[in-house]
Amino acid sequence: MRTRWILALVMGLLLTACSSDDGSSDRRITLRFQSLAWQEESVDANKELVEEWNAVHPDVKVEYVQGSWDSVHDQLLTSFEGGEAPDIIHDASDDLADFAYGGYLAELGELLPERLKSDIPQRSWETATFGDGIYGVPFLQEPRVLIANAEWLKESGVRIPTPENPWTWEEFRSIAKELSGEGKYGVAWPLKEPVSATLNLSLSTGGQMFHRGADGRVTVRFDAADEVVPRTVHDEVNTDGSASSTTLGMGGSDTLPGFFGGKYAMVPLGFSYRQQIVQQAPKGFDWQVLPAPAGADGLTQGVSPQTLSIAEDSPHKKEAAEFIDFLLQPKNMVRLALGDWMLPTGTEALKDPALHTTKDDWATGTALAAQLRSAPAQSVRGYPEWKDKVATPAFQEYYSGAIDLDELRKRLVEDGNLVLARYQR
Known part of the structure; x- marks a missing residue:
């Protein structure tokens, strides 16, 4: 009897502990x-x-x-x-x-x-x-902007763009060429991952790349509006010599030492890179943020x-x-x-x-901020594969001068649509 009473007491205490002490945490x-x-x-x-x-x-x-x-x-x-x-x-x-x-x-x-x-x-x-x-x-x-060497631009006498009065893509190419010479470049394009940067900036020229039909299926086109931004980069690197070919395989952070060292006048980067610049720039280095160039659709940009x-x-x-x-x-x-x-x-x-x-x-x-829009590929099923297997190598080869614009278009469109078709059956 005593043993049974002790066992009942212990069980009661255990049940009380579980239900009362931890009741709030339950x-x-x-x-x-x-x-x-x-x-x-x-x-x-x-x-x-x-x-x-x-x-x-x-x-x-x-x-x-x-x-x-x-x-x-x-x-x-x-x-x-x-x-x-x-x-x-x-x-x-x-x-x-x-x-x-x-x-x-x-x-x-x-x-x-x-x-x-x-x-x-x-x-x-x-x-x-x-x-x-x-x-x-x-x-x-974050918008993609131009981070510029303010002293370099001031000494050159070029017009400084503002959000109210930005450079056109043609003006940007001309100024990059004017800022170049003697082993220095007007611009450094860090395009290790070239696809999103190209597509997002191309919204300013009316480029869309992806087009959804009445049946809901998405196809790739590479029209005249889509050509403006990639052709500008290609020509700066391969025709004008105003953009460094060595930075094409770099990430944004990789270009900063050369930027601080006076090798590049401008670097297109995401707005948040300002933090790295504040932390890493040499004392007295004068830099400023400029809007990316504008096209037929103004400063519109994909994000x-x-x-x-x-x-x-x-x-x-x-x-x-x-x-x-x-x-x-x-x-x-x-x-x-x-x-x-x-x-x-x-x-x-x-x-x-x-x-x-x-x-x-x-x-x-x-x-x-008011100019930022949904990135062109935002809701396209199959985009990651199109980007990795088709667009990234095609843009990299085009920017380096290994292929021409017609070959770039063929790969993006013909090869690209084969990829997207598999996701839309």
Whole structure:
């Protein structure tokens, strides 16, 4: 009898401990937020915002998970298929198509508050729209700009372009040639990955490359408007000698030592490269941001914004959407933009005075925000294969002078359409 009584007492205490002591934690939700922030300022901003959320939401804890841009696609695919995807996913809009069409991401239309939906312009929402649904919240973006040696340009006497009065592509080519000579180049094109840069800049000339028919099928065309940007790069390298051929295989960061050393007058780079320049430029080096050249469609440019998505398998989609809304409140969006040296998509955040200063040329980039559009290949199924197997080698050979424009067109169109056809049966 005594043994039975002691056993009952022990079991009662265990049950009490499980139901009472941990009762609050049983009800607490934990959301995993995978961030791809990598710059120190950006990581700090993201972690601070997570801490601020957790401080006032004891029942919905967010766990910060560090991801990497270098491996995010394969890592996410593995986690989706293994049922271990984070609840909240940081990525880029041009990486979402396969995940959205594959059913791995939650459709956000009914989950997001009206405040957030109305704050971000429709042109930005289009970057994360696949079929009839929205599968990511675009929140940070960057135009491609010209980073220039300000002293070099001033001494040359060339006209300095502004967002209100930019260079045309013809004027840009002429000025690059004028700035060249004696072993120096007017421009360095870092085109290790040439496809997105070429297609995005070609929107300024009316280039589209991908065309969707009435039947919904996408085909590749390479029309006169598509030729302007690649022909400009090709001729600067192979005809004018105003662009260095050695930088064609470089990434953007690789060109900075030569830029600082006075070898190149201008380098086309993403707006966020300003942070590296501030950190690495020699003392006294004078640089400035210029808008990319304009074409028939002005300063229009394609972008693939950074996005926040929710995993379809997440059991806490409502809470995940609430965290995204908190993260992208205008004041918080500004903090994230400043941390990444990029532009916010939100109209309220873009009004913040910190993004309109002449220091580090924030104002020049912010003036271009209204011209940013969805990248041409944003929702094209089969684009990654077309880019890797067809377009990248074709553009690389054309820019180096190994093939001519007709051969470039043949490869992009004929070979490209064979690739895309496999994804549209």
